[in-house]
Every structure is written in structure tokens, then in C-alpha cells.
Amino acid sequence: MKKIFLMLAVIAMCALIVVSFSIVSCKKEEAQVKEDVAEESEEEGAPSGAEITGEKVELVMWEQSAEWRIKAQQSTIDAFMAEHPNVSIKIESFPFVEYQPKINSAIQTGTAADIIAVVGGQWDVPLIMAGLVSEIPEDVMSIKELEEEYFNGPANASIFDGKVYSIPNHVNMGIGGLVYNVDLLKEAGIIKEDGEHPKFETWEEFIEAAQKCTKFDEDGTMTQAGFSQHGVLDFFSGMSYVLQEGGEVIKDGKVAFNNESGLAALQIYQDIFLKYKVDDPLFIGGLDGFPQGRVAMMNIGGWAGKAAETQNPDLEVGYGDQVPSINPDYPAYSDHDACWAFIVPENSENKDIIWEFLKFYKEEDQWVNRVQYDGELPALKSAAEKFLDDDVMDAYVKAAEYSIYTGYKVDREKFNSTVTTYLEQLARGDLTPEQALEGLTEDLNKVLSGQ
Amino acid sequence: MKKLKRHKGIVLFPYLVAYPVLIYVMVFLIFPILYLLFLSLSSTDQFSKVSIFKGLDNYLILLKDELFWKAFKQTFILTGIRVITIVPLSLLIAMGINNIKNTHLRNFYSMAYFSPVITTTTAIALVWMWIYDPTLGLANYILSLFGIPSQSFLLNTHIALFSIAIVSIWKDIGWFMIIFLAGLQGIPEHLYEAGEIDGINNWSRFRYITFPLLAPTFLLIMVVVMINSLREFTSIFVMTRGTISGEPGGPVNSTLTLSVSMYKDAFLYNKYGSGAAIAIILLIILGIFTIAQFRLYRVKWEY
Numbered sequence: 146m147k148k149i150f151l152m153l154a155v156i157a158m159c160a161l162i163v164v165s166f167s168i169v170s171c172k173k174e175e176a177q178v179k180e181d182v183a184e185e186s187e188e189e190g191a192p193s194g195a196e197i198t199g200e201k202v203e204l205v206m207w208e209q210s211a212e213w214r215i216k217a218q219q220s221t222i223d224a225f226m227a228e229h230p231n232v233s234i235k236i237e238s239f240p241f242v243e244y245q246p247k248i249n250s251a252i253q254t255g256t257a258a259d260i261i262a263v264v265g266g267q268w269d270v271p272l273i274m275a276g277l278v279s280e281i282p283e284d285v286m287s288i289k290e291l292e293e294e295y296f297n298g299p300a301n302a303s304i305f306d307g308k309v310y311s312i313p314n315h316v317n318m319g320i321g322g323l324v325y326n327v328d329l330l331k332e333a334g335i336i337k338e339d340g341e342h343p344k345f346e347t348w349e350e351f352i353e354a355a356q357k358c359t360k361f362d363e364d365g366t367m368t369q370a371g372f373s374q375h376g377v378l379d380f381f382s383g384m385s386y387v388l389q390e391g392g393e394v395i396k397d398g399k400v401a402f403n404n405e406s407g408l409a410a411l412q413i414y415q416d417i418f419l420k421y422k423v424d425d426p427l428f429i430g431g432l433d434g435f436p437q438g439r440v441a442m443m444n445i446g447g448w449a450g451k452a453a454e455t456q457n458p459d460l461e462v463g464y465g466d467q468v469p470s471i472n473p474d475y476p477a478y479s480d481h482d483a484c485w486a487f488i489v490p491e492n493s494e495n496k497d498i499i500w501e502f503l504k505f506y507k508e509e510d511q512w513v514n515r516v517q518y519d520g521e522l523p524a525l526k527s528a529a530e531k532f533l534d535d536d537v538m539d540a541y542v543k544a545a546e547y548s549i550y551t552g553y554k555v556d557r558e559k560f561n562s563t564v565t566t567y568l569e570q571l572a573r574g575d576l577t578p579e580q581a582l583e584g585l586t587e588d589l590n591k592v593l594s595g596q
Numbered sequence: 597m598k599k600l601k602r603h604k605g606i607v608l609f610p611y612l613v614a615y616p617v618l619i620y621v622m623v624f625l626i627f628p629i630l631y632l633l634f635l636s637l638s639s640t641d642q643f644s645k646v647s648i649f650k651g652l653d654n655y656l657i658l659l660k661d662e663l664f665w666k667a668f669k670q671t672f673i674l675t676g677i678r679v680i681t682i683v684p685l686s687l688l689i690a691m692g693i694n695n696i697k698n699t700h701l702r703n704f705y706s707m708a709y710f711s712p713v714i715t716t717t718t719a720i721a722l723v724w725m726w727i728y729d730p731t732l733g734l735a736n737y738i739l740s741l742f743g744i745p746s747q748s749f750l751l752n753t754h755i756a757l758f759s760i761a762i763v764s765i766w767k768d769i770g771w772f773m774i775i776f777l778a779g780l781q782g783i784p785e786h787l788y789e790a791g792e793i794d795g796i797n798n799w800s801r802f803r804y805i806t807f808p809l810l811a812p813t814f815l816l817i818m819v820v821v822m823i824n825s826l827r828e829f830t831s832i833f834v835m836t837r838g839t840i841s842g843e844p845g846g847p848v849n850s851t852l853t854l855s856v857s858m859y860k861d862a863f864l865y866n867k868y869g870s871g872a873a874i875a876i877i878l879l880i881i882l883g884i885f886t887i888a889q890f891r892l893y894r895v896k897w898e899y
Contacts, residue, residue: 246863249866366746426751426847429731556865558843558865566848566849
């Protein structure tokens with residue numbers, strides 16, 4: 146009897162395992178069937194049934210949980226749906242920290258959205274290499290159009306292996322313009338009247354103003370930072386300084402700043418904390434401190450100002466000119482390592498409608514309209530140029546031509562995390578710039594080689 | 597015949613109860629561990645899920661990685677702090693509550709200490725982030741009353757890990773206090789009465805009566821504290837991750853532990869093999885400590 150029950154138990158367990166694997170296989174087959182059907186439709190060249198019959202089509206768009214971005218996308222979606230009443234597009238959003246893993250797992254199992262916002266030029270590359278992303282048709286976006294009509298950064302981030310795989314959402318302004326706390330700058334006497342923008346001709350002038358805005362308590366603890374960027378996009382600052390010293394970040398799949406440019410960039414970064422003392426690694430500054438009114442200035446994209454205004458409606462945020470280059474011999478380049486862009490999974494259905502939407506998305510008036518919600522610079526030059534002389538956007542339009550796509554980082558999160566760790570140690574004085582450069586070169590080359 | 601049928605029923609019943617659980621354990625516990633072991637010995641493409649057997653490569657890479665050893669060291673520092681704090685403190689609190697004669701008051705104190713246990717870790721972490729705020733936080737306000745300068749608890753690489761430890765100790769101490777309280781209430785009163793007759797003092801009372809009879813409870817608590825400490829994740833994740841990148845681990849990885857490292861490798865960097873290898877290493881460490889503690893305390897159970 147005991148033997149019979151033992152056998153039954155083993156059989157039941159095996160059955161459970163077999164059932165589990167079967168379910169997984171079925172899902173994969175389902176995804177494969179969907180892919181085959183989509184391919185057949187494309188080959189036949191038949192317009193989608195929805196277009197002919199006007200039947201209701203529902204599309205899903207994925208975005209990160211950034212209110213300003215969702216509002217901007219929704220404005221375009223609403224306009225598109227008004228012209229296409231049979232089409233409904235719904236946005237689903239996810240916190241940034243969960244977003245990439247979510248996309249990676251969903252896209253493999255065929256459960257991803259029809260249109261997905263990704264960190265283009267980085268997150269999408271392994272997906273493209275795995276054959277999971279649709280090439281964007283030439284009539285939707287061509288390389289020629291990208292090269293002639295779009296800024297360098299977003300254009301190059303959308304192209305992989307000679308083909309277009311994404312539609313850029315904006316120019317990534319990791320750094321590029323001055324975002325400042327109006328009240329703090331008035332208090333320090335940097336600006337005197339409402340509507341006045343601070344103007345800095347040189348990096349030294351900028352630092353001097355930052356020092357005037359910096360405050361300490363009687364124990365010497367920083368209570369207000371004049372210029373704070375640490376903890377937020379450190380990697381952008383650090384790598385942008387390399388470009389501003391005439392260097393390159395990545396070349397031929399290896400670190401390209403293991404030279405005088407890299408050393409000078411790291412030295413400047415350390416000086417901000419230890420020499421000029423306008424920021425402190427022990428101070429809650431950057432994107433956390435700015436909405437709380439603890440930071441006077443940041444060198445960052447307009448989106449950061451919009452984010453701060455969303456968090457603290459009482460905060461008066463100013464948008465100024467480009468922060469001068471750390472080296473006057475070079476323009477104020479910024480590291481455009483990626484930008485938010487739309488990809489379309491290979492197994493998406495209703496691709497005709499999706500391409501129609503993306504064509505609509507990149508129309509000039511749609512680019513212009515979205516700016517009021519997200520404060521982000523349009524990737525399309527003609528749309529961006531409409532904001533020259535705009536109080537907020539003027540600096541970013543001028544900075545955009547210096548926004549350089551620095552290349553695929555293989556593992557962007559690990560790359561930037563490694564840079565951030567070394568910059569943190571520099572800021573604390575735990576490493577000299579020479580030590581940081583040596584360590585960074587070694588560790589980043591490992592990341593770039595896929596280790 | 598009836599006796600035979602009833603006998604059969606009694607024999608069948610334990611199997612009917614045990615086997616479903618056994619199947620559950622095999623499918624949802626044993627199989628995943630075996631798959632984890634397989635992942636740790638392979639390199640798995642994150643999209644195609646094709647795995648290439650790599651032997652011990654993932655482990656060898658980890659052993660040469662400074663960051664792994666940093667996480668290893670910090671895991672044990674955190675574990676040590678929690679063990680040497682939680683065990684005696686929770687016992688002291690339990691003994692204090694046990695001595696309260698008023699039932700309502702005893703229940704009130706028990707609930708008060710237990711309430712952090714039933715609060716979600718995320719909520720606790722968010723509140724403590726405010727407490728630790730360098731400029732506006734309660735902790736620095738209290739320090740200022742004693743003339744101590746403000747501290748950046750979560751941004752200071754030297755004290756970030758201790759700051760996390762305080763939060764996790766505060767959260768868990770109530771749970772172990774309840775277990776000790778149950779153990780204390782299980783000690784027969786006549787043993788203490790006998791001790792009083794013999795004229796023993798409080799220390800002797802504790803050393804010769806309370807402590808030996810609490811040995812099984814001690815063992816249980818030590819094992820559980822150690823296991824929980826080695827797995828500590830949520831408070832580190834919430835309190836010391838960057839704003840934009842969302843990477844936990846604190847300034848210059850000063851709060852990076854093995855569990856956090858495992859998460860980063862597996863889910864942020866898509867290095868399943870490396871993440872799985874860290875998980876297996878953690879499992880081995882937990883197993884060694886558990887077995888060692890059971891062996892250490894086994895002898896003392898017999899009087």
C-alpha cells in the first residue's frame with residue numbers, strides 16, 4: 146500500500162511538472178502564431194481589417210510613471226483619436242526602477258504593449274539584436290530624414306546597424322541648460338528683477354554665482370547648495386565634462402577618455418565639491434533637494450524643472466541659458482547617451498494603425514504641442530527652433546546641437562552605475578582623479594566587453 | 597472486516613494529508629532551487645533564454661570581484677549588528693513585560709513593541725528616511741539637543757549601514773520579544789519558587805533557571821535573526837537607492853549586501869548566472885549557520 150501511494154505521489158509530481166512546462170510552451174507557441182500571422186499580413190500587403198471596416202482597434206502604450214511625460218503623450222493620443230474615432234490608445238505606466246525588467250520579460254512572452262517608450266539607443270539595442278523589435282518602415286521614418294531633420298543625439302540613438310528601429314520622443318537634456326530656484330538667486334543677488342535670467346559668460350562666473358548661493362550652518366554643514374547635481378545623473382555630468390574637454394566617451398567599443406581630457410573632466414568634477422564647495426556628497430541635493438528649495442541651480446534638462454514644479458507647485462523655477470563649458474576651447478557639449486523613444490515589438494498586431502500613429506506623433510505641430518506638458522526639447526529641429534527666444538526653451542534649443550550620442554554601452558545601467566560610484570568617491574575625496582580614471586577605465590572596459 | 601477498513605482509513609489519512617504538501621514543496625521549492633543551481637552554472641541569454649553551460653565560471657568571476665567581497669563583508673556586519681542587538685534586547689524587553697502584573701498594561705506594551713512588525717517595511721523605510729533627513733529630520737534634531745552636529749545618516753558611507761541596521765532592528769525586535777515572552781511564560785513557576793527558597797539572587801535566577809530553559813527559544817531566535825539579516829533587502833532598497841537610476845546599495849555601495857547584489861545582477865543587469873550564483877552562495881551560508889547553531893545548542897538541551 147505504501148509503495149502504491151509513493152508511486153502515486155511521484156506520478157502526480159511529474160504530471161505537475163509536465164503541465165507547467167506545457168503551459169509555458171503553449172504561451173511561446175501562441176506568441177509564435179501571432180508573429181506568423183503578423184508576418185503573413187505584412188507579406189500580403191493587405192491593409193488591416195480595422196482600417197477597411199472601421200472596426201474598433203485598441204492599442205496600448207507603455208510609458209514610465211512620469212506625470213509630465215504621460216500628459217504630453219496623452220495630448221497627442223487625444224488628437225490622434227479625434228481624427229481616428231475607431232482607434233483607442235491607452236497608456237499604462239510603470240515606475241522607472243521596474244520598467245526595463247518589465248519590458249524585457251513582457252516582450253519575450255508576447256505580452257508587451259503595442260508601442261513602448263524605451264531608453265532609446267540603450268535598452269532597445271539588445272531587444273533589436275534578439276529580433277524582438279520591428280524595423281520602422283521608411284515611409285514612417287527614414288535614415289535620411291533623421292540625419293537631415295533631427296538633432297544628432299536622438300537621430301543616432303534611433304539607428305542601429307544601418308536601420309531605424311525607434312522614433313525619438315525628445316532630445317535628452319541630461320545636462321544642457323540652467324534650471325534654477327528663482328527665490329534663492331534673488332536672495333543671493335544673482336538676479337534682481339522678475340523675468341531676469343542669470344547670464345554666465347564663463348564657467349568661472351557660473352561657479353562664483355553658485356558660491357554666493359551656497360550656505361552652511363555654524364557647524365559647517367551645508368544647508369543650501371549653490372550648484373548640485375550629485376545623486377542624479379552624475380554620469381551625465383561626468384561624461385559631458387569629458388566631451389567639453391574635447392574627449393570622447395566610447396570609441397570602437399572601448400573607453401576613449403583614458404587621457405588628458407578624462408583627467409581634466411574628473412578634476413573639475415571633484416573641484417565642485419572639494420575646492421569650490423558648492424555641493425556636498427552628504428547633502429541631499431540634486432533632484433531630491435531642488436523641489437524642497439535646498440538647491441539654487443542645476444545644469445539639467447527642462448524636464449527636471451517641470452518635475453520639480455509638479456512636486457512643489459509653490460516653487461518658482463527659472464530656466465536659463467546654457468551653462469558655459471568647463472573648457473572655453475570647446476562648446477558646452479552634453480552626453481546624449483540615450484533618449485526616450487518609441488519601439489514597436491515585432492509581434493505587435495495592427496501595425497498599420499501603429500505606423501499611422503507614429504507618423505502623426507512626429508508631425509511638427511504635435512512636437513510643439515507636447516512641450517507645454519513635458520518641457521522637453523523636440524527632437525525635430527524645425528519644431529525645436531520655434532522655441533528660440535522662448536524664456537524656458539531658448540537655451541536648450543541652442544544646446545541641442547551639442548548633444549552627442551556617445552554610443553551603445555552594452556549594459557547602460559551597469560555602465561552608469563560604475564561611473565556614478567567612482568564620481569561619488571571623487572566627490573568625497575576618497576580617490577584622486579588619476580586613481581578614479583584608472584579604475585573607471587578598467588571597470589568600464591569590462592562592462593563594454595559584456596563581462 | 598470493519599476493523600480492517602477502519603485500520604486502512606487510519607493508515608491512509610496521514611498520506612492523504614502529507615503528499616499534497618510534499619508535491620507543493622517539490623514543485624515550488626526543490627525544483628526552483630535546482631533550476632537556480634543550473635542557472636548559476638550557465639550563462640543565459642536574457643531574451644532567447646538559451647543557456648550555455650559554463651561550469652564554475654560565474655562563481656570564479658564573483659570570487660575575483662571586489663564588489664562581491666564588499667557586499668559579503670557588509671552582509672556579515674549587518675548580521676552581526678542585528679544578532680548582538682536583537683537577541684539580548686528582545687529578551688530584556690520580554691522579561692520586563694513578563695514581570696508586569698497588570699494584564700492590560702502587559703498587553704499594551706506587547707502591542708506597542710509588536711506594532712512595527714505588522715507595519716509594511718516600505719512604509720517604515722519611508723518614515724525613517726524622513727527621520728534621518730540631514731536638515732529637517734527628527735534624528736538630527738535630537739542630536740542637536742546634545743550638541744552633536746547634524747549627520748547625513750544615509751549619505752555618509754561610514755554610518756549608512758548602521759542607520760539601516762537601526763531601522764531593521766526597530767522593526768523586528770517586537771517579533772522576537774513575543775517569542776521570548778511565550779518562552780518565559782512557559783517556564784514553570786515552581787522552579788522560581790524553589791530558587792527563592794534556596795535564596796538565589798536575580799542573576800542566578802536567570803543563569804540557572806531562565807536561560808537554560810529558554811535554550812530552544814534562543815536557538816530558534818538566533819537562527820531566524822541570522823536568516824532574516826542575511827536576506828535583508830526592502831529597507832536597503834527603499835532607503836538607499838538613487839533617485840533616477842533606482843539602484844540600491846547606497847553611496848559608494850556602502851549598504852550593498854549579498855541580497856541587494858543578487859537583485860542588481862539578476863534584474864538590473866540581466867546577469868542571471870551571476871545573480872543565481874550569489875543566491876546559491878547565500879543558501880550555502882544560511883545552511884552552514886543553521887546546522888552549526890543546531891549542533892551548538894543541542895547538547896545544552898539535555899539536563
